[in-house]
Amino acid sequence: MSRLFLRSPEAVAGTIILALLVAMALAAPWLFPRDPLAIVGPAMLPPFQDWTLPLGTDRLGRDVLSGLFHGARTSLAVGLAAAATSIIVGVLVGTIAGFAGGWVDEVLMRITDAFQTVPGFLLALAFVSVAGPSLGVVVVAIALGAWTQPARITRAEVLSIRERDYVAGARVIGMHPAEIAFREVLPNALPPVLALSSVIVAAAVLTEAALSFLGLGDPNRVTWGGMIAEGRAVLRSAPFLSIVPGIALVLTVLGVYLLGEGAVEASAVKRGNA
Amino acid sequence: MNRALRLIRRRLLGAVPVLLIVVVGSFLLLEAAPGDAVDAYAVSFGGDAGMIAALREAWGLDGTPFARLTAYLWSLLHLDLGQSVAFSRPVLDVVLERLPNTLLLMGAATALSFALGSALGIVAGSRPGSFRDRFLSIGSLALYAVPGFWLGLVLVVIFTVQLRWLPLSGMETIASGKSGFGRALDIARHLVLPVASLGFLYLALYLRMMRAGMAEVWRMDFVLAGRARGLSRRRIVLRHVARNALLPLVTMLGLQSAGMLGGSVVIESLFAIPGLGRLAQEAVGARDTPLLIGIILVSAVLVIAVNLLVDIAYAALDPRVGAGEAQA
Numbered sequence: 001m002s003r004l005f006l007r008s009p010e011a012v013a014g015t016i017i018l019a020l021l022v023a024m025a026l027a028a029p030w031l032f033p034r035d036p037l038a039i040v041g042p043a044m045l046p047p048f049q050d051w052t053l054p055l056g057t058d059r060l061g062r063d064v065l066s067g068l069f070h071g072a073r074t075s076l077a078v079g080l081a082a083a084a085t086s087i088i089v090g091v092l093v094g095t096i097a098g099f100a101g102g103w104v105d106e107v108l109m110r111i112t113d114a115f116q117t118v119p120g121f122l123l124a125l126a127f128v129s130v131a132g133p134s135l136g137v138v139v140v141a142i143a144l145g146a147w148t149q150p151a152r153i154t155r156a157e158v159l160s161i162r163e164r165d166y167v168a169g170a171r172v173i174g175m176h177p178a179e180i181a182f183r184e185v186l187p188n189a190l191p192p193v194l195a196l197s198s199v200i201v202a203a204a205v206l207t208e209a210a211l212s213f214l215g216l217g218d219p220n221r222v223t224w225g226g227m228i229a230e231g232r233a234v235l236r237s238a239p240f241l242s243i244v245p246g247i248a249l250v251l252t253v254l255g256v257y258l259l260g261e262g263a264v265e266a267s268a269v270k271r272g273n274a
Numbered sequence: 275m276n277r278a279l280r281l282i283r284r285r286l287l288g289a290v291p292v293l294l295i296v297v298v299g300s301f302l303l304l305e306a307a308p309g310d311a312v313d314a315y316a317v318s319f320g321g322d323a324g325m326i327a328a329l330r331e332a333w334g335l336d337g338t339p340f341a342r343l344t345a346y347l348w349s350l351l352h353l354d355l356g357q358s359v360a361f362s363r364p365v366l367d368v369v370l371e372r373l374p375n376t377l378l379l380m381g382a383a384t385a386l387s388f389a390l391g392s393a394l395g396i397v398a399g400s401r402p403g404s405f406r407d408r409f410l411s412i413g414s415l416a417l418y419a420v421p422g423f424w425l426g427l428v429l430v431v432i433f434t435v436q437l438r439w440l441p442l443s444g445m446e447t448i449a450s451g452k453s454g455f456g457r458a459l460d461i462a463r464h465l466v467l468p469v470a471s472l473g474f475l476y477l478a479l480y481l482r483m484m485r486a487g488m489a490e491v492w493r494m495d496f497v498l499a500g501r502a503r504g505l506s507r508r509r510i511v512l513r514h515v516a517r518n519a520l521l522p523l524v525t526m527l528g529l530q531s532a533g534m535l536g537g538s539v540v541i542e543s544l545f546a547i548p549g550l551g552r553l554a555q556e557a558v559g560a561r562d563t564p565l566l567i568g569i570i571l572v573s574a575v576l577v578i579a580v581n582l583l584v585d586i587a588y589a590a591l592d593p594r595v596g597a598g599e600a601q602a
Contacts, residue, residue: 114295117574121536122554126566129558130307145536206421210540213423214555228424239431246424253419261415 011262017255025072032066036222040066044238058227058241059234068248071224074217075252078135079205082142086200090147091186091193094154098189099162099181109155112148120145124207128216135218142207146200150193157189195267198260202253209249224249281589282582289578296574300567301346305339307563319362355568360560365568369550373572375445376549379542380534382465383473384527391477392516392523395484399519400511402489410481417478423540426471433467440466443546468545472537476530480523487519494518521592528584532577 034040040063045056047064055064097108115123124141131137161167162185170180211217212225224245231241312330321329330336337345349356355365398410433440441447446461491497492515500510539551546552550569557565 110291111295113292114299114574116532117292117577118296118299118570119532119536119573119577121533121539122566122570122573125539125554125558126303126563126570129561129566130303130563202419209421210423213540214543214558216558228427232427235427235431236435239427239435242424242427243431246421246427249421249424250416250419253421254416257415257419 008262008265010258011266014255014258014260014262017251018259021072021076021252021255024069025076028066028069028073032063032069034063034066036066036070037062037220044234046238047240055244056240058230060230064227064241064244067222067227068224068245070222071227071245072248072252074135074221074223075205075208075249078139078142078208079201079252081139082146082204082208083197083201085139085143086146086204087150087193087197089143090150090152091154091190093147094151094156095158095181095186095189097151098155098158099177099185105155108151112151115145116148118145121207121210124211125214125216128211133216133218135221138208138211138217141211142204145207146204149196150200153192153196154186154189157192158185161185161188191267195260195264198256198263202256202260205249205253205256278586278589281585285582285585289582293574293578296571297347297350298343300570301343304346304563304567305342309563350571355571356564358557358562358565358568360556360562360565365565366572368553368565369568369572372548372550372553373576375547376535376538376542376551378461379465379468379472379538379547379549380531382469383476383534386469387473387476388480388523388527391480392484392520394477395481395488395519396511396516398481399485399488399492399515400507402485402492407485411485414478414481417474418482420474422471422475422537423544425474426467426541426544429467429470440464443544445547464545465547468541468547471544472534472541475537476534479530480526483523483526484516484519487522488515491515491518521588524584524588524591528581531580532573535573535577 028036039061041050041053041057041061043057043059043061045053045061047056048054049056053063053065055068058064058067093108093112097105097112123145124138127141127144128137131141158181167180167184170184175184208217209223209225209228212223213229215226215229217223217226227245228242228249231238231243231245235242312326316326316329327336353366355369357363358365358368361368394410394414398407401407430442434442441464444464446452446457446464452460497510497514500514505514535551538549539554541547542549542551543555550573554566554569556562557569
């Protein structure tokens, strides 16, 4: 599997990009121990002028390079946490709905419909504005709009799995329905959801960026979205300040997509050979 | 036609419980926010403690949470979405005033992304594995990774700051005195960058869907039959392969409407377009929860309406849909 994985150029590119990002995120507190929101030099220092501030400073004199590194931490942490939350909630809801059937299924699916009817970003906006911006709230806000897709996919998968012989066998030997649902059915319903996980992570990273671009991120953290919004005020004189964090964002999302495509391709090849 | 009517009736009935859940969810958010509708009213129009208490009783806000929910449902049934704190006006009035701008922006972005995305998808999918296909596939993947608001800023730097071709923000030139065609042209110039920023993501999505759909259809027997009959490649691509691959994209038009409405919040804020999305951002800034919830409710209705329209269009395009429903 791993060798197949590395044969696809997409997967290799995605792995390299993400490895660099993870390294940036991990090294941030060690390379830039100072608060990235602290003022460290003259305002709007152009890049490549001062070797201690290689990418210069922003409108308030904060280190851009340090912001990029610390921003990688926030982006990856929020993106992964929000994606994990939505996948876990979605898989649980989907498994219960698909396995229980009847009115439980009906109620859960109508709730899923309702969440899909409301634009996820508006829901996130409303939730953050009511609960106040902090890292945990942002994670939940993003997950509110993202759990429905894994829920639907899991339910569809569970509906087909629960008719299989081994599930009937588990019933015959007297296993508790909850045990069948979570130990026998759920693990087998996971692959299609996991194939989609890269799209969910990418969407979560983009939503976090959009929220912090609108000033709804945790005010005590550096975020790429926040840096882009900051740079907007001086877009004419220093477009660089908005463009650079955006490139970091695009590379992150692209890395996640490429990795996902590579993984899906590799597993397809593996199944084809088997 | 009977088939379409049945479809509409079934969809409308299905929308009732969904809307009810959205309303209950909105109510919970309103309850969680500090202050209630009377506070919102008092902020706008003033009033002493006695009057506030009387209003609270009259609006049914002094009872149990359940009584408050019933009062809320009752006022929604009368199309009363409450009072906006920031605008000192009924929420519905403010929202309906902004809605046309958002519909124009979304309509234009949808048209651009659907037309260009499916056309480029046909180009990529007509010869799978060719250079054009590789180029468009990788390009669309890269485009798919670009956040709309950042793309908007980059376009502003290029077309407004450097080239000075297009206006920076707003919906039209203020007090330009233009009317008719001149005004339409002015609005169109203002909308070029917002529409591009909002639509490019979906362009990439439609391109990828069209290409993937065509790759599936190429393998089917009727394509082989078409070749055997000696049809030209062009005719096979357009009339047989592309036509069949287009149907899933129509479904996507409805599914992406919620996402695009969410995306318009950031794009409208960036380009200062007075639409629903910018209104949502303003509501957050002013801590105007009734207005924000009103926008969510109107958006939900809008998404349901768009999906209904798409379903009707789909039924018209594909005679198989709903044909067997008379028996079911």
